[in-house]
Amino acid sequence: MKRFFKYGLAAVLVLALMVSIFGCSGGQSGDNKDAKTSAGQNKPTIVIGSKTFTEALLLGTMTYQYLQHLGYPVENKVGLGELAVIRPALESGQISGYWEYTGTVLINVMKHEPSFDEEECYRLVKEWDEKNGLIWLDYAPLNDTYGIMVRKDIAEKYNLKKTSDLIEQIKKGEPIRFVSTQEYNERPDGLAHFEKVYDFKYPKKYLINAALNVGYEALKSKQAEAGLAFTTDARVKAYGLVMLEDDKKAFPVYNAAPVFRKEIIDAYPQLPEQMKKLSSLLDDETIMELNKQVDVDKKSVDEVSREFLKKSGLIS
Template sequence: MYMKKRSLFLVAVLSLTLALGGVFGCGSKEPAAGSAPDKAKEGPAIKISSKTFTEAALLGTMTLQYMEELGYPVENKMGLGELAVIRPALTSGQIDLYWEYTGTGVLNLMEHEPVFDADESYKLIKDWDAKNGIAWLDYAPLNDTYGIVVRSDIAEKYNLKTTSDYVALVKKGEGLKFVGFPEWEGRADGLPAFEKVYDFKMPKNDYVNVAMGLNYETLANKKGDLALAFTTEPRIVTDKLVMLEDDKKAFPVYNAAPVVRQEIVDAYPTLAEDLKKLSSVLDTKTITELNMQVDVEKKSIEEVSTTFLKSKQLLK
């Protein structure tokens, strides 16, 4: 079963911090100074949270800043924890809103088999969670899942754009080194499923097994030509790698969406449409570049969030 991959080892520690009152900046946040009085919205305070890894923190911070700009009464509960911590906090009312991934909902909450279509995955978890009093608002185009990346020189040499392009080369006998992880090679929903969807067999001599995280170094050292990667990793940008289109949909979809307690949605009829304006501008390329600004360029999450929202005219 696919799991969100970052910071899972923090769950136990973060569970304890939740019991002690939360982590990161969990204090209340008043409407922005200078907001027009008629801009403020009347209703219950909205406690906005996030998971702890960079991408999740960016999504949460953008939501907090944007909603504050619109006059919603918000409280900052950023960085609460991973799924085992943040989901119970949502369903119990300790928080009201955070961003979750459709694939995580389908696989980990519903315990459903992987789904490879974005709309189908979203509808499944949205309908399932409605009975829990949780609303999944419109999902963003960004898809944080597995993908195949190629060194730019290899992509140019063979004119590689889709995964099918790569498979066609394998079937012709072209010896391209594919970098993967041991756990992915043996999993039913890993390499075997990938081979089945694309109707080919990975040559054993061309499969390079490395520990997760060493895939980029292996490509950089030219000990591999292609590699399994996560689609929103900053090194795709910094290393100038080419992400192949998963044209036959071998990897489950993980679109990010705001998940909100239904009573908050009921209290604010404009909330869904307002957040759609944010989610609609967050595609895979955009979030990857924003992740890079934080993880590689070492900018603060608040700075990156503010600059991006201003560039999209979602913040003054």
């Protein structure tokens, strides 16, 4: 929440002096100059929010640090809450922007059928939210959806790179145990849809039901050869597992993208292109590594975010 306190004429003079000093500092890049100039014209503060899981915290923190470096007036509300909290906060103007997933809004907000095409899904949510005064900026390559993971030894044994490669081995009768959840196996857009897209039937004797997050442990302990995973989960990398390419697009798309209130983009028209420099760097492998540094290596979100931005040349 913005905090403005009145301390009399002396405080106003001090504040004016500080704005003068920092607003006129030299040595800024072209982007920084634009942001500094805008900030000096009483433009709105950009309040950055995020959801509370690691990946969302990283995306929000990177955005806050990046925009702060560019000289924007920013406020940190990273970790505000999940969809039921953060979406109304954006709609009401309590926050100015946060990273959302295309499939999440399509399915949970618009009540639309899942989409399996990145461009189509993005277009649908972008057009929907324009009517709500919300602007979706370019989405990142990262797609935090379901995927098929296999143990590294299995990937090497069968030369598996794509999901189709795995299906070929299953059709040959190879004893590849697959761990997923009962809920996924029973959902019409779950296992049945997966089998339809890849034109096969998984032998029931090789299907293992487990709790949502137990599959990673099952592969690690060699109780299964393959399993259902989230494509950006840190444990895939931490456990030395291999994520196969979903080459026939069997899983709904959940590309992450920054979403801002229209008045913010109107006030700072250079923001979309600047944010694109960040979003274009974030693919599945990159965000998985960043998630790992936080969840497995126990580094702070702030440290991991700042290191990534520096290595990418977005901040100094």
